[in-house]
Amino acid sequence: MKLIFEKSVKGRHCDLLPKCDVDLVELPESLRRETAPALPELSEVDVARHYTELNHRVHGVNCGFYPLGSCTMKYNPRIDEDMASLPGFAGVHPLAPAYAVEGCREVLDTAARYLCELTGMQGMTFQPAAGAHGEFTGVLLIKQYHDKRGDVKRRKIIVPDSAHGTNPATAAMCGFEVVNIPSAPNGCVDLEALKAVLGEDTAGLMLTNPNTVGIFDENILEITRLVHEAGGLCYYDGANLNAIMGVVRPGDMGFDCVHMNLHKTFATPHGGGGPGACAVGCKDFLCEFLPASALMEGPGHIQVRSFAGNFLVVVRALSYLLSLGREGIPEAAQNAVLNANYLMRRIQGSFDLAFDRVCMHEFVLDLSRFKKETGVSALDVAKSLIDYGMHPPTMYFPLIVHEALMLEPTETESKETLDWAADIFRALYELGYTDPETMHEAPHHAQIGRPDEVRAARNPILRWQKPEGCHG
Numbered sequence: 001m002k003l004i005f006e007k008s009v010k011g012r013h014c015d016l017l018p019k020c021d022v023d024l025v026e027l028p029e030s031l032r033r034e035t036a037p038a039l040p041e042l043s044e045v046d047v048a049r050h051y052t053e054l055n056h057r058v059h060g061v062n063c064g065f066y067p068l069g070s071c072t073m074k075y076n077p078r079i080d081e082d083m084a085s086l087p088g089f090a091g092v093h094p095l096a097p098a099y100a101v102e103g104c105r106e107v108l109d110t111a112a113r114y115l116c117e118l119t120g121m122q123g124m125t126f127q128p129a130a131g132a133h134g135e136f137t138g139v140l141l142i143k144q145y146h147d148k149r150g151d152v153k154r155r156k157i158i159v160p161d162s163a164h165g166t167n168p169a170t171a172a173m174c175g176f177e178v179v180n181i182p183s184a185p186n187g188c189v190d191l192e193a194l195k196a197v198l199g200e201d202t203a204g205l206m207l208t209n210p211n212t213v214g215i216f217d218e219n220i221l222e223i224t225r226l227v228h229e230a231g232g233l234c235y236y237d238g239a240n241l242n243a244i245m246g247v248v249r250p251g252d253m254g255f256d257c258v259h260m261n262l263h264k265t266f267a268t269p270h271g272g273g274g275p276g277a278c279a280v281g282c283k284d285f286l287c288e289f290l291p292a293s294a295l296m297e298g299p300g301h302i303q304v305r306s307f308a309g310n311f312l313v314v315v316r317a318l319s320y321l322l323s324l325g326r327e328g329i330p331e332a333a334q335n336a337v338l339n340a341n342y343l344m345r346r347i348q349g350s351f352d353l354a355f356d357r358v359c360m361h362e363f364v365l366d367l368s369r370f371k372k373e374t375g376v377s378a379l380d381v382a383k384s385l386i387d388y389g390m391h392p393p394t395m396y397f398p399l400i401v402h403e404a405l406m407l408e409p410t411e412t413e414s415k416e417t418l419d420w421a422a423d424i425f426r427a428l429y430e431l432g433y434t435d436p437e438t439m440h441e442a443p444h445h446a447q448i449g450r451p452d453e454v455r456a457a458r459n460p461i462l463r464w465q466k467p468e469g470c471h472g
């Protein structure tokens, strides 16, 4: 497929700009371009077809099953999009005076109240642009807390080895030393390993619960008690909130600070780099360290983004919360858990489960035996799924399981879809023993098969280069 720049034809255009109704202002020479920008020149129908063609080449939740573990690719109800496109929200200017955007402020305040209630927190900010950015904000709250008390020897953040890579990255970005602790054989925090590293230098612990292998840590109250006893704080990575929302609260588990990936749990289309938004909540005693933003008051020692954050994602989240309501929110979580357990048991008997126990909203397959017996890897299975119109699960994560495939079906899938998916997994398991070659070469029907991943990582070509002699 050609890039839009390559489709450009000199002189073709579709400018439908309205007549200018304000006085022209001459820009000072220093701000003016010397040459016109190299924009592609196309007619409207060319542009429409270009983007429609691109649209046909990607797989999204609206195309089919998308069990990408940890990412919560649930269906996004249309009503949330409708709310986010209301002109009073979509068209608001970031520099509009506060009196003109009372409605937006009410959205932020109401969403903050509901999310505080859901998580057991007392303060909330919507400034961060995504989950990882929220972690950064939350760990800065922990840092400011220790600094203000003059407790500067607390330099270490504890992170279990099952954690998402963003957790240790966050701790390092905030200037802490990362202390990794191994998981127990059941995938949960090893209490003895935790006790061994806790001390006067502990700033805090970052934890996901349910964790990245889809298991709720039954020792959670003991874990947070131990960290507090050592003088540290507890950070909750809320990327897995979809499993527990409206059922249990991080605040009641003993966490002091939490982030929510609004795009994951609260139904904003995401993937491919955006858009995202993150809410970071904290207990009372940390509120004084929250960032200030254009519409939400805060003391503002830190600022992590401009204006009020990715506001329209917050609108979608509030719309989602209001449309599901007090009964619908826990029901969504329970169905997410039910669907994961159903799919896990339907696949069981073919690929091995990494942990054979009741899971939460996601589960992990361990393909190491399968690979040893057939030579077919988790990557081969993932690539084969593409030919069936299914998005592959998360691969090779969490790192504590070898040849891992991690599946999160979400609550928005029907029993028919789950049965269809399970049958495909079982068929691919059989195929591994009868025709492994086919799987090594999959996908056979996709637009792009197997890119050279090392080259793509080492020498990424991220922008179009204008060829010699090209106009524009």
Ligand SMILES: *Cc1c(COP(=O)(O)O)cnc(C)c1O
Binding pocket: 070, 071, 130, 131, 132, 133, 164, 166, 208, 212, 237, 239, 240, 261, 276
């Ligand atoms: C997705 C995820 C993150 C990072 O969130 P982004 O919104 O992608 O930045 C952090 N932790 C876990 C467990 C996640 O699944």
